[in-house]
Each structure stands twice: as structure tokens, then as C-alpha cells.
Amino acid sequence: MKGQSVTSHSSVIIVREDDSGGGCICCSGGLGEHAKKDPSYGHIRTNAEECGRLHREIRERFGEDEVEIIQIEPKDYIYVMPKVLKEIFTRGRPIIPSIKTLMLWESIPAVIVNGRTVSSGRVPTVEEVVKELGLDP
Amino acid sequence: MTIHAMPLVVGALCVMVIFYRYYHGFIAAKVAVLDDSRKTPAYTMYDGQNYYPTNKWVLFGHHFAAITGAGPLIGPVLAAQFGVLPGYLWILIGVVLAGAVQDFIIFFASVRHGGKSLAEIAKSEVSTVTGFVASIAVLFILVIALAGLGLAVVNALAESSWGVFTIGSTVPIAFFMGLYMYRFRKGRIVEATVIGVILLILAVFFGKDVAHSSFAHYFTLSKTNITLFILGYGFIASILPVWLLLCPRDYLSSFMKIGTIAFLAIGIIIVNPELKMPIVTDYIKGGGPIIPGAVFPFVFITIACGAISGFHALVASGTSPKMVSRESDIKSIGFIAMLVEGFIAILALIAATALFPGDYFAINVPDPIFQTLGHQVVNLEHLSHQVGENLAGRTGGAVSLAVGMAQVFTALPGMGHLMDYWYHFAIMFEALFILTTIDTGTRVARFMIQEFGGRFYKPFERVDHLPSAIIASALISVAWGYFVLTGSISTIWPMFGTANQVLAGIALCVGTTYIIRLGRAKYAWVTMVPMAFVMATTLSAAWMNITDNFLPMAQKEGMVHQAYVNIAFTVVMMLCAVIIIIDSIRVWIKTLYFEKGQTPLGDEGTVRD
Numbered sequence: 014m015k016g017q018s019v020t021s022h023s024s025v026i027i028v029r030e031d032d033s034g035g036g037c038i039c040c041s042g043g044l045g046e047h048a049k050k051d052p053s054y055g056h057i058r059t060n061a062e063e064c065g066r067l068h069r070e071i072r073e074r075f076g077e078d079e080v081e082i083i084q085i086e087p088k089d090y091i092y093v094m095p096k097v098l099k100e101i102f103t104r105g106r107p108i109i110p111s112i113k114t115l116m117l118w119e120s121i122p123a124v125i126v127n128g129r130t131v132s133s134g135r136v137p138t139v140e141e142v143v144k145e146l147g148l149d150p
Numbered sequence: 151m152t153i154h155a156m157p158l159v160v161g162a163l164c165v166m167v168i169f170y171r172y173y174h175g176f177i178a179a180k181v182a183v184l185d186d187s188r189k190t191p192a193y194t195m196y197d198g199q200n201y202y203p204t205n206k207w208v209l210f211g212h213h214f215a216a217i218t219g220a221g222p223l224i225g226p227v228l229a230a231q232f233g234v235l236p237g238y239l240w241i242l243i244g245v246v247l248a249g250a251v252q253d254f255i256i257f258f259a260s261v262r263h264g265g266k267s268l269a270e271i272a273k274s275e276v277s278t279v280t281g282f283v284a285s286i287a288v289l290f291i292l293v294i295a296l297a298g299l300g301l302a303v304v305n306a307l308a309e310s311s312w313g314v315f316t317i318g319s320t321v322p323i324a325f326f327m328g329l330y331m332y333r334f335r336k337g338r339i340v341e342a343t344v345i346g347v348i349l350l351i352l353a354v355f356f357g358k359d360v361a362h363s364s365f366a367h368y369f370t371l372s373k374t375n376i377t378l379f380i381l382g383y384g385f386i387a388s389i390l391p392v393w394l395l396l397c398p399r400d401y402l403s404s405f406m407k408i409g410t411i412a413f414l415a416i417g418i419i420i421v422n423p424e425l426k427m428p429i430v431t432d433y434i435k436g437g438g439p440i441i442p443g444a445v446f447p448f449v450f451i452t453i454a455c456g457a458i459s460g461f462h463a464l465v466a467s468g469t470s471p472k473m474v475s476r477e478s479d480i481k482s483i484g485f486i487a488m489l490v491e492g493f494i495a496i497l498a499l500i501a502a503t504a505l506f507p508g509d510y511f512a513i514n515v516p517d518p519i520f521q522t523l524g525h526q527v528v529n530l531e532h533l534s535h536q537v538g539e540n541l542a543g544r545t546g547g548a549v550s551l552a553v554g555m556a557q558v559f560t561a562l563p564g565m566g567h568l569m570d571y572w573y574h575f576a577i578m579f580e581a582l583f584i585l586t587t588i589d590t591g592t593r594v595a596r597f598m599i600q601e602f603g604g605r606f607y608k609p610f611e612r613v614d615h616l617p618s619a620i621i622a623s624a625l626i627s628v629a630w631g632y633f634v635l636t637g638s639i640s641t642i643w644p645m646f647g648t649a650n651q652v653l654a655g656i657a658l659c660v661g662t663t664y665i666i667r668l669g670r671a672k673y674a675w676v677t678m679v680p681m682a683f684v685m686a687t688t689l690s691a692a693w694m695n696i697t698d699n700f701l702p703m704a705q706k707e708g709m710v711h712q713a714y715v716n717i718a719f720t721v722v723m724m725l726c727a728v729i730i731i732i733d734s735i736r737v738w739i740k741t742l743y744f745e746k747g748q749t750p751l752g753d754e755g756t757v758r759d
Contacts, residue, residue: 030397031469043216043464043465043468043590043594044593044594045267045464045468045469045594046267046468047593047594047597047598048392050597051392051593051597051613052613052614053390053392053393054392054393056393057392057393057397061199062199064198064199065198065199065202066198067198068198068199068202069196069197069198072196072198077203081205082203083204083205083208084198084202084204085204085208087340087401088215088400088401088404088405089208089215090340092207092208092210092211092212093205093208096205116340117339117340118340118341119337119340120335120336120338121337121338121339122337123337133337134336
């Protein structure tokens with residue numbers, strides 16, 4: 014968001030699937046490290062690696078006091094909704110795209126920067142994220 | 151004396167808040183000495199993919215979603231045979247003094263070990279023997295857990311065309327979702343999940359029509375046939391690519407869980423049902439028709455998840471420690487997630503004990519045995535009429551929980567005439583959980599068997615080697631399927647509880663060892679006391695299960711084989727526990743007396759890899 018003060022706390026929410034598998038795994042312990050061996054996670058793992066790359070690149074440019082990065086699975090999105098809602102209100106985002114963002118009506122992986130979806134169905138380049146952040150790295 | 155739900159709910163919340171504030175605060179500050187100046191693995195091993203710092207409440211949601219499954223719902227329902235109080239007290243005392251402490255300390259130990267798993271921590275803190283035995287124990291425990299949960303579903307679906315249609319529909323729905331989100335409209339996960347949830351609700355709704363149609367007989371299946379179907383399901387699901395069945399199912403379960411549990415909590419608060427079950431029943435002395443044995447020690451293995459669950463130690467040493475951003479967050483996540491699970495267990499207990507005792511036992515006990523108990527049914531015929539199914543003799547806990555939940559939901563304004571829909575919705579909700587656990591558990595066990603087999607024949611450990619995958623999956627499915635086919639809830643559930651509590655005992659043993667090796671032996675009682683209690687009750691329950699249940703069973707014609715298999719499994723789990731206790735005590739003595747004066751781990755701030 015251009016014109017945003019550098020001191021403002023910006024947020025990047027990366028929504029992507031994970032290859033460690035499983036909610037509701039109480040009585041199985043979950044796949045855990047075993048999932049790393051399962052080749053059928055291939056596509057999910059590739060996306061997760063790309064998101065990991067983006068996470069690292071953003072962090073190389075901005076400190077934690079400048080940009081908060083939240084990386085989550087889609088099923089955990091419900092716990093981030095209040096934060097996204099707050100971002101939408103405080104930054105005066107337009108209604109229709111904001112509803113889509115809030116409902117996560119996007120292709121995964123999706124990246125939400127300061128309450129606005131900057132990419133869905135692919136992992137954006139760090140430049141795209143930086144541009145949306147409007148901060149000087 | 152009339153008891154209502156609300157005082158129990160409020161009382162439980164108060165106890166949990168007080169213990170969290172003071173006792174758990176003490177453990178975090180004095181025993182673990184959480185230190186925010188130390189970098190967590192999310193920083194020290196940061197890769198942005200598996201290790202990355204995560205917001206506390208986001209990670210709480212992730213951790214809570216992972217630890218909560220079907221266990222805290224079924225156990226308390228079965229333990230209701232002892233009355234309201236034993237289950238209530240064990241859940242409450244167990245969760246604050248044992249379950250939450252176990253989850254926290256293993257989470258903490260894993261963070262200090264760079265996010266390593268329980269077996270790896272056991273190996274590095276105690277010995278390779280303990281690490282190996284812990285892995286063996288996990289495999290045996292998985293088999294019994296899958297059998298216990300599988301049986302609950304089988305008994306809920308037997309002779310129920312509506313239930314079979316609804317639950318059966320979840321499989322093609324999950325397939326459709328998998329293809330939708332990974333092939334047709336890639337990445338559209340929320341869209342696919344919304345469609346999936348709508349289809350699930352339609353499957354519940356139209357299940358009634360199917361049950362009253364000429365197709366009903368296709369969906370009316372015996373216990374044996376349902377067992378074979380579920381066994382086949384577990385076998386196939388563990389071989390299929392994860393995106394086709396496991397992942398979409400996981401989304402459905404996660405969202406249904408959050409919604410339904412929240413609705414049940416609100417429902418119980420609004421309805422404030424009267425609990426018809428007495429405070430204690432005569433079965434506390436033993437001879438109970440559901441769980442064979444006295445309240446001590448059997449209540450402690452009947453309710454595992456909800457009070458303390460060994461499986462949580464696997465989750466607490468899984469993804470969560472890799473993502474926690476500050477050590478102080480471990481306190482909120484580790485303790486509170488388990489306290490909430492305990493609260494859910496109390497809700498399940500309330501739902502079950504809101505039934506009249508006669509109705510409860512008529513549902514949970516086979517009819518010939520029920521006739522000998524001297525209980526009178528009160529509402530059963532009316533309930534059966536309302537839900538559109540015969541409820542008598544539907545053992546396993548899932549049915550009585552579904553009836554209890556449906557009673558709460560229908561007591562809400564405007565819901566009075568929807569008993570049959572709510573009942574089948576609740577059955578679908580429970581089965582969805584359990585089938586997800588069967589998917590995941592069979593797959594995990596398959597990987598473990600392949601890993602073990604790979605020591606003898608290298609290609610066997612390759613998970614993409616189809617013949618190996620088929621053999622390993624068949625082995626594990628036949629193992630848990632055998633118990634479902636031959637056992638009853640009275641034999642399997644105590645074994646499941648034993649297994650889960652043995653794992654909890656192992657986790658507490660490892661936690662105690664870690665505290666001692668940190669140089670804080672004077673505080674080791676926080677895990678040693680619950681460990682001693684859990685191990686003592688579990689081992690004595692396991693022993694009594696062998697002597698009072700399985701050995702007499704072996705005298706009965708046609709049950710010899712089953713009895714000795716049960717005995718063998720129980721003995722293996724007991725041996726695992728005993729080996730780990732002895733090995734741990736050896737390490738404690740060595741650390742306290744022979745390595746005295748050496749720099750403890752905590753002061754130096756290093757953890758050996």
C-alpha cells in the first residue's frame with residue numbers, strides 16, 4: 014500500500030497447504046514426519062516450498078517489527094479472520110474484494126497483504142509483495 | 151437430588167481458570183523456566199516452510215484442531231455407567247494435573263530439542279532402548295485405537311440404512327472434493343469445502359427418504375458387513391494419494407468439528423439439561439455391563455482423551471514446536487488447548503448423563519444382558535420413534551452420545567420436531583471424525599511397518615512401492631479389523647484406554663527425565679506424580695483386564711483364540727511401559743547420584759542431539 018508509513022506494522026498472510034497432514038488426529042497422532050516420505054503430497058509440498066521461499070525473502074528484507082508474516086493452512090484460516098477483518102476496516106479496503114478475501118474465496122496458495130489478496134493460485138514474487146507493502150526494504 | 155448441567159459447566163471452567171492461572175503458571179515459571187530471550191526452533195532452524203514463527207493464537211487453533219478428535223467424545227459417554235461424578239472428577243482433575251501438564255512439558259521439551267518427536271526425545275534423553283520401545287508401543291497403540299474407534303462406528307451404523315447412506319455418502323463426497331480442489335478447480339479449497347458441507351447436510355436430510363424407500367435394504371447392513379466395509383475403506387484410503395481422500399476429509403472434519411462443538415456448548419448453556427444419571431451408580435464397585443471393572447482403576451482408562459491422552463504427546467512434538475515463536479507461547483498453547491479438550495469431554499459426559507439411566511443402559515448394553523440388569527427404560531421407545539430407529543443394544547457410545555446431543559439440540563427453540571435429523575447429523579459428525587482417524591492412523595501404521603520391514607528388505611521401506619504398500623496396509627488393516635470383528639466395546643475400549651494411557655505414561659516418563667536432566671529434580675514431581683498415577687492405574691487395569699476378563703473368556707468355547715490375542719496385546723503394552731519405567735529410573739538415578747555436579751542441561755542452555 015503505497016504511501017503507508019514505514020513505521021506502520023504491516024502483515025503478510027500466506028495461506029497454503031502443508032504436508033504434515035491432519036486436523037482431528039487425536040487418536041492417530043497424525044502423519045507428522047512420516048508425511049515427508051509420502052510422494053502423493055508432491056504438489057502440496059512444492060507449493061509449501063515456494064511459500065517457504067517467499068517467507069524467507071520477505072524476512073530478508075523486513076524485520077519482524079516492520080512486517081508480520083503469518084503462514085497458515087486453509088483450515089486454520091478461521092483463527093486469522095479477525096485480523097484480516099481488522100486490516101480491512103483500518104485500511105479502508107473496498108467491500109466486494111474484501112468479502113472474497115475474508116471468506117478465503119480464493120485459490121490456494123493465496124497471499125494476503127494488509128487485508129488485500131495480492132495473489133491466489135500461485136505464489137507471488139517477493140517484489141509483488143514488497144510493492145503492495147509499500148515499504149522501503 | 152436433581153443435578154443440572156450448568157453448575158458442572160461453570161464449576162469446571164472455574165477450576166480450569168484457577169489451575170491455569172496458578173498451577174500451570176508455576177510450572178511454566180519454575181519448572182520449565184520459559185525464557186523468551188531464547189530463540190525457538192522457528193528461528194534457530196528457520197526455513198520458512200516447516201520452521202517459521204507463528205502468531206500465538208493461530209498456532210493455538212492449529213494445535214487444538216490437531217489434538218481434538220473422537221476420543222474425548224466417546225470415553226466420557228462410556229464412563230457414564232459409573233454415574234456423573236467419577237467421570238466428571240477424573241476429567242477435571244486429570245486434565246489440570248496430568249493431561250495439560252503432559253502436553254505442555256512435551257511441547258516444551260520438543261522446542262528445546264529443535265522440534266524433535268517424542269520417540270527422538272526419548273532416545274536422546276533416556277536411551278535408544280526407550281526410543282525403540284516407544285516406537286513399538288505407538289504401533290500397538292495405533293492398532294487398538296483404530297479398533298476401538300472403528301467399533302464405535304460399526305455399532306452406530308449396524309442395521310441403520312439412514313446412517314449407512316449418510317456416512318457412505320461422505321466417501322464419494324470426499325472424492326468429489328478431492329478432484330474438485332486438486333484437479334478441476336485447483337486450489338479452490340474453501341469453495342470445495344462449502345460444497346462438501348452442503349452435500350453432507352443433504353446426505354443427512356435425504357437419508358430419511360432413502361430409509362423409507364425401496365432402496366433401504368441396500369443400506370441396511372449387519373455389523374459384520376459394516377466392519378468389512380470399514381476395513382476395506384481403511385485399507386484403500388491408506389494407499390490412495392492423500393489429495394484424493396485424506397486431505398478433503400480433513401477439511402470436512404475440521405470445519406464440522408468447530409461448528410458442531412461450538413453449537414453443542416451453546417446448546418448446553420441455553421438448555422441447561424437436567425442430568426438423569428445418579429451421581430454414582432452401583433457399578434462403581436464393579437460388574438458394570440459396559441466397562442467390566444470397578445471405578446478404580448477402570449474409569450481412568452475409560453476416559454483417556456479429555457483427561458490425559460498419550461497421542462497428544464505425538465502432536466505436541468510434531469508441527470507445533472517448529473512454529474512457536476516465543477517460549478512463553480508454549481504456556482498458552484500447550485495448557486489451554488488441552489483444557490478446552492477437557493471441557494469438550496465434560497460436554498460429552500453431560501450429553502450422555504442427560505439420558506435416563508434405563509435408556510442409557512438399554513442403548514449401551516446388548517439386549518440379553520440389559521434384561522438381567524433390572525433397569526427400566528423410560529423414554530427409549532419414544533426416542534427410538536423420534537429418531538426413526540431402534541436404539542436398543544446399540545453399544546459403543548456413539549449412539550448414546552448422538553441421542554444426547556440430539557436431545558440438547560432439539561430442546562432449543564424451533565428445533566423440537568427435528569430429533570431424527572439431529573440424531574443422524576450427530577452420527578455423521580462422529581463417524582466423520584472417526585473415519586478421518588482411520589485414514590490417517592492406518593497410513594501412519596503402514597509407514598511404520600514399511601520402515602521396520604525395510605531393515606530386512608530395503609525396497610519394502612519405499613512408500614511409493616505399491617506391493618510393499620499393499621502388504622503393509624493389509625497387515626495393519628487386518629490387525630485392527632480382527633479386533634473389531636471379534637471384540638466388543640467391553641473388551642476393546644479398556645484395551646484402547648490402556649494403550650492411550652501407556653503412551654501418556656511414557657510421555658510423562660520422558661518429561662520427568664527431561665526435568666531432572668535440566669537440573670530441576672526438586673520439581674520433577676509435577677510430572678512424576680501424574681506418571682506414577684497413570685502408570686499404576688493403567689498397569690493395574692491392564693492386569694485386571696487379563697485376569698478378570700480375558701482369562702475367563704479363554705475358558706469359553708470358541709473364544710480361546712480371541713482371548714489370547716487380547717492377552718498378548720495387553721502384555722506387550724504392559725511390557726513396553728515397564729521397560730520404559732525401569733530405563734527411566736536408571737537414568738534418573740544416574741543423573742541424580744552419579745552425574746551430580748556436572749553442568750545440568752538447563753544452565754548451559756544446550757540440548758544434546
